[in-house]
Amino acid sequence: MLDQKNLRMIFYLKTYLLIQLLFFLSGITSNGFSQSEAATQAKIINVSDLEKIINQNKDRALLINVWATWCLPCREEFPDLVKLAKVYEKEIRVLCISVDDPDELDSKVLPFLKKQNAEYDNYLLKVVEPEDFINLLNKDWGGAVPATFIYDSQGNQSQVLIGKQSYEEFEQSLKKVINK
Amino acid sequence: MIIKKFLLIAAIFAFYFLTIATFANYPSADKIQDFTLTDYNGNKHSLSDYKDSKAIVIIFIATECPVSNAYNSRMEKLFEEYNQKGIAFLGINSNKAESVERIKEHAMENGLTFTILKDEKNIIADKFEASFTPEVFVLNSEFNILYHGRIDNARNETEVVTKDLENALNEILAGKEVSKKETKAFGCSIKRI
Numbered sequence: 001m002l003d004q005k006n007l008r009m010i011f012y013l014k015t016y017l018l019i020q021l022l023f024f025l026s027g028i029t030s031n032g033f034s035q036s037e038a039a040t041q042a043k044i045i046n047v048s049d050l051e052k053i054i055n056q057n058k059d060r061a062l063l064i065n066v067w068a069t070w071c072l073p074c075r076e077e078f079p080d081l082v083k084l085a086k087v088y089e090k091e092i093r094v095l096c097i098s099v100d101d102p103d104e105l106d107s108k109v110l111p112f113l114k115k116q117n118a119e120y121d122n123y124l125l126k127v128v129e130p131e132d133f134i135n136l137l138n139k140d141w142g143g144a145v146p147a148t149f150i151y152d153s154q155g156n157q158s159q160v161l162i163g164k165q166s167y168e169e170f171e172q173s174l175k176k177v178i179n180k
Numbered sequence: 181m182i183i184k185k186f187l188l189i190a191a192i193f194a195f196y197f198l199t200i201a202t203f204a205n206y207p208s209a210d211k212i213q214d215f216t217l218t219d220y221n222g223n224k225h226s227l228s229d230y231k232d233s234k235a236i237v238i239i240f241i242a243t244e245c246p247v248s249n250a251y252n253s254r255m256e257k258l259f260e261e262y263n264q265k266g267i268a269f270l271g272i273n274s275n276k277a278e279s280v281e282r283i284k285e286h287a288m289e290n291g292l293t294f295t296i297l298k299d300e301k302n303i304i305a306d307k308f309e310a311s312f313t314p315e316v317f318v319l320n321s322e323f324n325i326l327y328h329g330r331i332d333n334a335r336n337e338t339e340v341v342t343k344d345l346e347n348a349l350n351e352i353l354a355g356k357e358v359s360k361k362e363t364k365a366f367g368c369s370i371k372r373i
Contacts, residue, residue, distance in 0.1 A: 066366075068366070070245075070246035127334075127366075130365045130366055141364075142311045142315070142367075143312060144368070144370070162311065
């Protein structure tokens with residue numbers, strides 16, 4: 001027969017187990033969040049790093065978007081790039097390169113990328129001389145952002161899009177380099 | 181015989197276009213035609229008004245571009261220093277969404293005292309093939325472009341290593357040819373739409 005004391009103990013035990021379960025569950029979910037946060041990173045690179053990245057891309061078409069948090073049309077077209085990267089994941093590799101100050105990586109760049117759920121490859125360029133970077137991407141580009149550079153899967157630059165693009169414009173340009 | 185003639189003509193054309201392609205760098209015209217624009221006080225200014233200057237500095241600027249704004253004090257300093265040496269300065273705003281009222285307000289707020297002109301429908305930006313702000317074109321009295329590109333190498337003033345515009349202006353004042361005629365930098369694309 002269970003007396004009052006035992007009943008109370010069972011009650012406390014049940015409560016304790018419930019609290020443990022709640023902690024356990026919240027531990028899983030917070031771990032899950034931090035994992036998706038880890039996916040949104042921006043690696044700081046220099047011009048020769050970028051050159052290697054472009055040259056090593058041989059399996060898929062490549063889209064490089066140059067942007068900055070200080071550039072309003074860049075921010076406006078970003079969600080379309082995120083969508084495009086998901087839809088055409090198998091056919092194209094999307095690289096977004098920010099020309100923000102590396103000092104502002106944590107204060108401006110990462111918060112923006114996280115808000116956008118940008119899971120593709122993100123880089124922040126450590127600029128010493130802007131011309132080296134600008135000319136690497138295209139000699140006819142003056143440096144205006146946003147700018148998008150599309151390469152086929154053989155590494156040849158196919159198109160240069162200067163200024164804000166719509167999803168349809170991005171898609172149309174991509175289709176020219178995707179082999180169907 | 182006909183085939184030979186045809187091949188010769190084709191070769192001449194090919195050579196012609198190849199030569200053009202070789203000399204084409206990032207788009208800009210070589211010589212500018214005279215134009216007239218209005219400043220934010222309603223006064224008209226023509227390029228020919230400044231024909232007697234030692235050089236004319238044209239800067240495409242914006243009110244809402246953080247890069248252009250980072251250069252506000254540098255532009256004003258350059259104007260104050262080089263204007264008294266006989267060089268004219270004209271700012272041009274070609275951004276569709278930036279009104280004359282806002283341009284005036286922005287100039288007052290930021291202490292910009294050089295003439296700033298409104299380029300409606302970006303007609304003059306198209307003539308220069310200007311693509312971003314701030315973008316500089318330095319002209320001589322015949323409106324040939326002597327220098328095209330950036331003011332200096334860094335948006336952040338503490339990281340400036342090369343003062344490209346200043347170097348070009350000093351060379352012009354010394355009667356020398358500009359050694360670095362074209363430079364590039366990141367800037368906000370001019371909003372034509």
